[in-house]
Amino acid sequence: MYITISAQKLGGNYSQSVAGYVDYLEKENQIPEQDQKLENFFNQYEDDIIPEEVVQEIDSNTSKLKKIEPKFYSITVNPSQYELRRLEDNSESLKRYTRELMKDYASCFNREINGRAISINDIKYYAKIEHHRTFKGSDFQVKENQEYATKILQLKNDIQKIHRSEKEGNIKKIELQIKQLEKVAPHQQNGSRIVQGMLKEGNQSHIHIIVSRKDVSNSVSLSPGSKYKSSEVEMNGRLVKRGFNRDAFFQKVEKTFDKNFGYQRNYVETYQARKTYIHNPKLYFSAVIGLPASEKAMAMKIVRESGLPILPVIPVSQAQLTVKLIRTLQKSIGVAIRSGSIGI
Secondary structure, eight states: OEEEEEEOEETTEEOSOSHHHHHHHTGGGGSOOTTOOOOOBBOSSOOSBOHHHHHHHHHTOOTTOOTTSOSEEEEEEEOOHHHHHHHTTOHHHHHHHHHHHHHHHHHTBOOEETTEEOOGGGOOEEEEEEOOOBOOTTSHHHHHHHHHHHHHHHHHHHHHHHHTTSSOOOHHHHHHHHHHHHHHOSOEETTEEOOTTOBOOSOOOEEEEEEESBOTTSOSBOOTTOSSOSEEEEETTEEEEEOBOHHHHHHHHHHHHHHHHTOOOOGGGSHHHHHHHHHOHHHHHHHHHTSOHHHHHHHHHHHHHTTOOOOSSOOOSGGGOOHHHHHHHHHHHTGGGOOOOTTO
């Protein structure tokens, strides 16, 4: 489970309206597919919410927020292929999980409203399920294919120059070179070279959640991206709770998923493992090595299926975890286990 939390920006400024983001999230409903069910926005208690209502509710819930402050946050929930299989890629299950996840979100604010803890009923949010993903320019498959893409583009330009009599050459020979480059590019999908914008195959369902910075009463600011972690501070002679417990949130949502769907989570799939990797990679690799044989095999399979290379020889002892080896491993699987959350 990979979850990201981000304040939406346009260039260097925070978005003053959610309209552009809502329009972006409507893109799949504009893809004509006979067997595709339209996915509408929903919140904790309502389904089939129209985009116009989402824009109206979020944009009007920004009392006293300055232009330099986020008006809303985007939470993206990315279940793994294994988790999606457990859900049977079911939209209703994803929707149910979203509603449980947002209860966890509310519970991780170290704030009070009128002397009571924050609850889900204080959170104004709208969510949407998407079933497609496209390859981005930042994806390693696209990056590693770029050398071939550049050569192919050069050859295509050469063909155009030959057509315009600006250059001499054999077009058929160049076309054969292009076909060969297309074929030998390292990353392929269904027999075609992976390029930016290509739809990813397999289950790609994920959840986008738009969360207002202000509570439902439009009077209390609730920021999951606050520079203050869960703490207390003295203000005007009294202790005031503040902040958002990010660690607790990421740990809770995993437990919520596992409990609700009977999922047996492997060590490398856990938030704690990703955090350990970032702060103490040697301890992380030691933990992987120390897993029981079947769990270790599954751990390596999960990392390998993420699409990133892994060393052909897995270290078998603590002594083999040299600094050089750790750096090599970090380079090879870092992206696969990196959490996209704020403030790790």
